[in-house]
Amino acid sequence: MKPRLIVIVVILILATLVAGCAAQTKKEAIGQVNFTLGTNPDPPITGKNEIILNLQDKDGKPLTGATVDVSADHTDMSGMTMNGSATEQEDGKYAITADFSMSGTWKITAYVRKDGLDVRKDFELKIP
Numbered sequence: 001m002k003p004r005l006i007v008i009v010v011i012l013i014l015a016t017l018v019a020g021c022a023a024q025t026k027k028e029a030i031g032q033v034n035f036t037l038g039t040n041p042d043p044p045i046t047g048k049n050e051i052i053l054n055l056q057d058k059d060g061k062p063l064t065g066a067t068v069d070v071s072a073d074h075t076d077m078s079g080m081t082m083n084g085s086a087t088e089q090e091d092g093k094y095a096i097t098a099d100f101s102m103s104g105t106w107k108i109t110a111y112v113r114k115d116g117l118d119v120r121k122d123f124e125l126k127i128p
């Protein structure tokens with residue numbers, strides 16, 4: 001191996017290690033927030049639905065004042081993704097309208113940020 005190639009390989013290995021550590025931290029941080037996903041209507045339909053996220057802190061109290069972003073990805077196809085910010089309702093509930101143009105499996109990802117908190121959680125939603 002030429003020295004230049006070795007440097008590139010080492011950088012790639014380091015990048016993988018760093019990415020691995022970051023993912024691990026996020027995973028553990030999920031324990032700081034309890035997520036419950038609901039839809040209106042329930043069960044969800046093809047077309048417009050309200051996605052409702054019910055968030056509680058680790059003591060079971062409503063998590064208020066958080067920034068909640070939601071993305072929805074039609075996992076059966078590539079590039080069919082929507083995202084937006086959920087609006088805070090009462091008691092730690094956050095809602096956003098999503099237009100599921102197709103049935104099938106959608107991956108819903110919720111990103112929650114508040115002060116030092118930065119967590120995400122994936123849900124699988126089946127649209128009949």
Ligand SMILES: [Cu+2]
Pocket residue numbers: 074076077080102
């Ligand atoms: Cu699709």
